[in-house]
Every structure is written in structure tokens, then in C-alpha cells.
Amino acid sequence: MVGPVSSWWQLGLSIAGGLVLAWALLIVTLLVAARRGPDQVTLQGALRLLPDVVRLVRRLAVDPDLPRGIRWRLWLLLGYLLLPVDLVPDFLPVVGYADDALVIALVLRSVARAAGVDALERHWPGTPEGLAAVRRLVRLDAPR
Template sequence: MRQWLIGLAVGAGLLLASWGLLIVLARRLPPGILRDLAAFIPDCVTAVRKLRKDPRVPRRAKVAVIVAGVWVASPIDLIPEFIPVIGPLDDIVVVALALRYAGRQVPREVLLAAWPGDPRLLERLLGQPKRSPEPVDGDGPV
């Protein structure tokens, strides 16, 4: 009986630690986006299907978006879906991080073409595109 209680305590501790990790990762997302992300999970599944077939997407980015798609489709969650507000948080954080990772490796136009929802949400998630460095005196054309 005692070993069973120890196992239960360890399992509960690991679950709480994983929730804490997800909250920390969620805080790294751009401000104000968490509420918007709750509406974009179905669009993510569609985008994953399109991106995994696109030859312009590198293998590492495909793996990231496929893992995110499997995570969303999986019935097993770190945070049960029936818990209000934070229930879908683990799905949202994993998908957002995978899309941000893919956004660094895939041309923005490819991601936007695969995204069936409001492009402003994806643009907000990906952040500002990186610009090429400004020429320093003497480096640019005269």
C-alpha cells in the first residue's frame, strides 16, 4: 500500500511540474496572444497537413509541425481539456512553439499559404520578419 501511495505522489508531482513548465513556456509567447490562440487549433491541423506535403519545407520543420499535429490530435493531455481556460493550454503552447520554430526555417509566404485562418493571427504568432542588416558606411552602393 505504501509503494502505491509513493507512486501516486510521484505521478502527481510530475504532472504538476509539467503544468509549471507549460505555464513558463506560455509566458514566453508574445503578449495578448494566448486568448487568440484558443481559436486556432483547427487551423493548425489543416496547416500541418499542408506543410508536411510541401517540398519547400525542410525536414526539421516538418517534424516539428507533425509532432505538434499529433500532440493536438492525441486524446492524452497534460492538462485535461475539461478544466476551464487552461485546459487547451498544453495544445496551444506546443503548437505555437512548433510554428515559431518552423517560421524561422520556412519562408513566411509558405506558412501563410498553408494557414487557412486569419493571417493576422499567424503573423502575430511569428512576430516581425527579420530584415537584412543595414549597410555600414562604405559597404553599400554609392
């Protein structure tokens, strides 16, 4: 019975190796994204917006006018942000918080496309400059 056990170990090691490779590619992608040009929202700027963004996400999540699927996405995002375990550990410089910023940007982009930019503007708790930065972060067109 050495054959089947050996093949299970090989399969397990192959899956583990693939996951490690995917994780390493994620870190490289986040590093490249964090070093983009000055016209992009910087990681530090995105982190400064985090309190307002969390309030925005919570306000959107409880808005009864939004479809249930969008609200579920937002609650899942809040849960991900509250979990102590991340895709990339926060103690790693630069990329530690980049995964949070990336997940926030992707969810807010999908919410803005599904619910409309007006929903983001209606619930934004911060300054107009902060809203403009969020619009750039989620790659929406320039403010009206």
C-alpha cells in the same frame, strides 16, 4: 532486504513528486500566459483559429519543398493534437486548451524560423486577419 526496496520506493516517490511539481508549474505558467495583456493573442482567439491552423500545419507537413526535419515536427504536432491525452486535461477551464495553443505556437515559431515566414504565408488557408493573429501568436514581426 528491506534496505534496497525502501530506497527504490523513495526514489520512485521522489521522481513522482518531481513530475507533479513540474506539472503544477506548467499549469501556473499557462494560467499566467492566458492572462496576458490585450496586445497578445487571447486563448479564445487562438482556439477560433484552430481549424485554419490545423489546415496550415497539414499543408506545411506535405510540402515537399520543406526540409524533412520540419515536416516531421509538423506531423508530430498533428499527432499530439489528435491524441486524446494531453499534458493538461482539456476539461480544466482556461488551462485545458492552453497547452495545445502553447505547443502549436512553439512548433510554428520553429517552423517559421527554419523555413521562413513565406512558407506560413504561402500555405495559410484563412483570412489576412487570421494570419496576422498567427504571426502575433508565434511572435513574428509585423506583416509586410
